[in-house]
Amino acid sequence: MSEKHLQTGDELPAFGGKLRLFAMRFCPYAERSILVLNAKKIPYDHVFINLDQKPEWIFTFSPKGTVPALEYEQGKGIFDSNIINYYLDEKYPEVPLQPTDPLRKAQDKMLVEQLTGAQSAYYTAAFSSPSLTPSMVETYHKGLEVLQKELEVRKTKFLHGDEPGLVDYTIWPFLERFQALPLLGKQEFAIDKSKYDVLTKYIEEMKNVPAVKSYCLAPETHAKYIESRAKGNPDYNMLDTSAVCCMRPRKKKE
Template structure:
């Protein structure tokens, strides 16, 4: 698979008959759906797109041109990671990723919602540092503290239980990126093992989950991409080391 991000003027790769996910390699929301597809051990194609110079055809699958979008039949797609992931879990019920108890499913959704403040703080710290306010750092750590408290209450290896589930795959992409913040000089966002012992143990456990391991990027890699994006020139193709052997060539301009 090529890591090349297709852009304006590039043609849509031919449909193979498999599920096809349109994504951006460094997007945490797209990663959520990649992890679910991996966890389900589904056969799928992955197409990366440049979000600054979007190929015209992405709007056929996602009206706003956002990722992820899942093409489940040729020319038919659903978008938004939450919608996609619930669909996948219900469509392919083997190895279910959601709790069977309705109350626990509700608790998982509330946990994700309560964690959103930390996600917001991350985006400001990473891409708009001049707008960072002290209360945002506080919100970030409140999110981490709430997550650690919930893990302590549940007493399981993962939030879902003894195996990682949808709630883990929803939160993990942000934790993966949080680890890059100290490398960008944002030391106040460090996840200190002395304070967050249970959380750091969880992070290390998540790195070993096969679905995660197959897609995981190191903090140094996320930091490098973040720096390029913060400068206004995101290097989408920084991981691409292969020729685009399975994609049609870009159209020539008349």
């Protein structure tokens, strides 16, 4: 479907009979659900929306107007990436993304929770630079250290095992965005290979996962979006369909 973000006054596209995900192209939470849909190879449509000028109909599917929201039947929706992803993994069990061991499942959830501080530091660094403090930088790196240590302990290619699972698809969207911060002059947020050797190897492995590769964006693209948002005019529609795969975006045609 189109990369255009629909806004106030735009009509809701006709329902096509598939699952439909309402998202915003640069939202890490929406990306979590996109990755799960891709990984499980579930047929779906997506509709991108402008979060500053929300179309009226989004509130039918998400009471607060947040994304992602999943239309699982025509006119019926569930919202929040965690709720959506657990629903998808249980509803469509053919490609299971969660461990069967209850303890490992709990450990995955705890790991995701331990990274929330790093995610908050990212948002502050990206969008509220004057509020950035040394303690936030420290919190960010503590999160990275926790993740690297967990990878070392598990001794697997991905956190889930030989193949990525829900924990990997939940964490990845922020790792994707963290790499944009040094391009914005925030060198203290760099993921230095000399310090994070296991983590940087994991990042490169994740970039090549088909579910990720078909949707992720290059650090330069994320940096460009962050800059537009920081100027008060987020450019939701800056992409063409070629600007994916975690590589440098193609130059726009003159």
